[in-house]
Amino acid sequence: MKPSTIVLLTVAALLFAGPGLAAPPYMQTDTAFYPYAPSLLKWEKTGADFTEPETCGECHPEKYEQWQGSMHAMAFQDPIYQGELYLAVTKAGHDTARQCEGCHTPAAVVKGEIKGAGLKGLSPLAMAGVSCDVCHSVKGHTHWQTPYHQPENGSLILSPGTADQELTKYGPLAPDEWCGEEFHACVESKLHTSSELCASCHQVFNHRTHTPLEATYQEWKNSPYSTKSIHCQDCHMVDTKTFKRSADELVRPELAEYRHFFNGANLFLYKMTALAAEKNGNKDLAANALEKYEMALARLKAAAELAVFPVYRNGGLAEIRIRVKNIRAGHNLPTSLTNIRQMWLEVTAAGPDGKVLLSTGTPDQKGKLAKGTRIFNTRGQDGNLNFSIYPWEIETFSQNETIPPKGFREVVYGLALKKGIPVTVHAKLRFRQAAQEIAEKLLRLVPDPGHLEKIYGIKEIPLLPVIDMTETRVVINTP
Ligand code: HEC
Numbered sequence: 001m002k003p004s005t006i007v008l009l010t011v012a013a014l015l016f017a018g019p020g021l022a023a024p025p026y027m028q029t030d031t032a033f034y035p036y037a038p039s040l041l042k043w044e045k046t047g048a049d050f051t052e053p054e055t056c057g058e059c060h061p062e063k064y065e066q067w068q069g070s071m072h073a074m075a076f077q078d079p080i081y082q083g084e085l086y087l088a089v090t091k092a093g094h095d096t097a098r099q100c101e102g103c104h105t106p107a108a109v110v111k112g113e114i115k116g117a118g119l120k121g122l123s124p125l126a127m128a129g130v131s132c133d134v135c136h137s138v139k140g141h142t143h144w145q146t147p148y149h150q151p152e153n154g155s156l157i158l159s160p161g162t163a164d165q166e167l168t169k170y171g172p173l174a175p176d177e178w179c180g181e182e183f184h185a186c187v188e189s190k191l192h193t194s195s196e197l198c199a200s201c202h203q204v205f206n207h208r209t210h211t212p213l214e215a216t217y218q219e220w221k222n223s224p225y226s227t228k229s230i231h232c233q234d235c236h237m238v239d240t241k242t243f244k245r246s247a248d249e250l251v252r253p254e255l256a257e258y259r260h261f262f263n264g265a266n267l268f269l270y271k272m273t274a275l276a277a278e279k280n281g282n283k284d285l286a287a288n289a290l291e292k293y294e295m296a297l298a299r300l301k302a303a304a305e306l307a308v309f310p311v312y313r314n315g316g317l318a319e320i321r322i323r324v325k326n327i328r329a330g331h332n333l334p335t336s337l338t339n340i341r342q343m344w345l346e347v348t349a350a351g352p353d354g355k356v357l358l359s360t361g362t363p364d365q366k367g368k369l370a371k372g373t374r375i376f377n378t379r380g381q382d383g384n385l386n387f388s389i390y391p392w393e394i395e396t397f398s399q400n401e402t403i404p405p406k407g408f409r410e411v412v413y414g415l416a417l418k419k420g421i422p423v424t425v426h427a428k429l430r431f432r433q434a435a436q437e438i439a440e441k442l443l444r445l446v447p448d449p450g451h452l453e454k455i456y457g458i459k460e461i462p463l464l465p466v467i468d469m470t471e472t473r474v475v476i477n478t479p
């Protein structure tokens with residue numbers, strides 16, 4: 001045979017090999033080591049059980065109140081999560097959706113209680129999501145044994161107690177003999193004072209392709225905060241004033257300054273938590289959730305800074321440039337579900353007679369943003385490069401406009417004006433948790449019909465809060 005014929009035959013053999021030659025798997029997970037895969041939780045099964053938060057609260061009442069109404073307390077009940085979980089179970093199967101549950105209610109996953117979406121018939125421990133005993137039973141992690149040797153998808157070791165059924169709680173203190181008052185033993189744990197504790201859950205990767213879907217820890221790890229040993233706790237387990245100090249002065253808070261708020265940016269869920277508490281006649285919890293709403297608002301308002309400046313060309317104003325700077329978020333802004341969260345610029349420019357020369361980024365009555373609005377988000381796509389927002393589908397991102405810690409992005413708007421005409425520019429940086437239509441779609445998927453009325457006492461899905469993170473108004477003169 002001539003060499004060219006051999007080449008042709010080889011090519012033909014490869015082409016016709018077809019189904020026999022499956023694509024190699026992206027990653028191998030050792031399922032003997034990780035029995036809850038694709039969740040990478042591990043559980044030291046000794047006979048000692050997990051404890052409900054109410055019991056911990058009897059001796060630690062302030063911590064209980066701070067945790068209550070937090071996103072960790074709501075992590076499993078969150079109706080937006082429940083809607084998406086339902087879709088994950090129906091589209092990808094429960095064996096895949098276990099990945100989700102492993103972070104949103106870990107204790108109930110290792111105990112085998114969660115069989116799918118919905119809240120019916122579940123124990124208080126399952127409902128409590130990321131509860132006291134999830135974090136304080138963390139004995140260690142397996143960050144370096146995961147398929148890609150980094151923290152991800154719940155890579156924690158849960159160990160609520162020892163073989164003789166004594167409860168063991170891990171925390172930041174060097175324990176004295178009274179620690180735990182005979183209810184539990186105390187073990188000092190450096191892990192609890194570090195971002196590595198949070199990393200296991202705040203790193204969500206596609207379980208098949210290992211695409212980073214939420215990479216808050218990675219973003220933090222590459223930031224000046226990590227270099228200066230400012231950890232997640234130093235901004236999220238303190239009040240607003242202390243958070244600003246951590247971000248600005250890069251000094252860690254004192255032990256006595258930590259609080260169990262875990263306050264972030266989920267304004268809608270705080271509102272929903274307050275509605276549910278009111279429906280149940282629990283006025284204290286409703287007030288607690290609304291306080292956390294205000295705290296999240298203050299945090300978002302402290303996160304960024306805007307600057308507007310003119311660009312002149314040929315003797316006239318040619319464009320305005322807006323710089324958006326991430327001044328106090330310890331990771332990208334926004335972070336986590338960056339393909340769903342919306343942070344965008346609303347800009348208007350008006351001439352001396354009040355005539356509007358430029359207007360962009362104002363949502364319409366249904367809450368929709370016009371095409372062309374500058375949104376600082378990511379755009380996920382599935383294996384066929386079609387747009388997707390679903391964690392089990394997304395394999396690549398075609399765009400990432402998020403702003404790194406202490407970094408900035410600039411946006412340019414064409415605005416040609418002749419000499420002598422002053423223009424007033426009003427720029428706002430706005431935020432909401434999701435596009436209205438995405439939130440509505442997910443909320444409609446919650447498997448419990450009528451849940452909006454039964455749990456929250458509302459008939460219609462409300463508009464998601466749209467808030468101003470920061471704004472600036474400047475007059476630009478063209479000399
Ligand atoms: C590695 C842990 C982890 C895994 C796995 C995980 N999540 Fe999450 N999820 C989180 C964290 C942490 C947040 C909070 C991020 C934030 O609010 O910024 C979150 C937030 C969410 C939200 C947003 C809730 C809201 O109110 O805005 C939805 C929806 C969600 N997850 C669904 C899922 C689904 C569905 C899966 C499985 C396909 C999944 N998650 C897997 C950790 C995880």
Ligand code: HEC
Nearest residue numbers: 053056057060063064067072130131132135171172192258
């Ligand atoms: C998301 C993980 C997480 C959850 C959930 C959590 N904690 Fe903590 N806890 C921590 C971390 C991190 C620290 C160390 C920072 C500090 O000192 O507060 C800590 C510290 C503590 C301490 C020792 C510090 C002190 O000041 O006494 C106690 C006690 C405690 N937590 C109890 C609780 C109780 C009770 C709950 C539930 C109501 C709870 N924790 C929920 C992470 C968590």
Ligand code: HEC
Nearest residue numbers: 051056059132136169171172173179180181183186187188
């Ligand atoms: C009978 C009372 C009691 C109960 C119930 C209780 N604790 Fe404690 N715990 C204490 C006391 C007392 C300390 C000493 C320090 C302090 O007061 O914060 C302590 C300390 C801690 C510490 C600090 C350990 C360290 O070395 O840093 C953690 C964490 C903790 N408890 C978590 C929990 C959790 C989680 C629960 C529920 C599973 C719980 N506790 C239930 C009494 C209790």
Ligand code: HEC
Nearest residue numbers: 071075078081103104198201232233236262263264265266
């Ligand atoms: C066992 C998994 C787990 C651990 C450990 C964990 N988280 Fe979370 N965290 C979650 C989940 C799940 C959510 C999202 C709940 C939701 O929105 O439905 C969340 C939400 C949050 C939020 C609120 C986000 C928002 O949008 O408002 C903050 C802030 C946060 N976590 C900080 C921390 C910090 C700081 C630590 C470490 C001390 C930590 N978390 C450890 C799973 C975890």
Ligand code: HEC
Nearest residue numbers: 195198202217220231232235247264265303328329330335
């Ligand atoms: C220097 C302070 C600082 C540090 C350190 C920090 N954060 Fe944040 N974080 C913020 C601010 C400010 C926001 C609100 C703006 C935003 O959403 O990014 C925020 C928001 C969040 C949110 C909510 C995002 C959303 O849109 O729902 C989560 C989740 C979160 N942080 C987790 C973490 C975790 C995990 C770490 C550690 C790996 C961490 N943060 C470290 C300041 C900090």
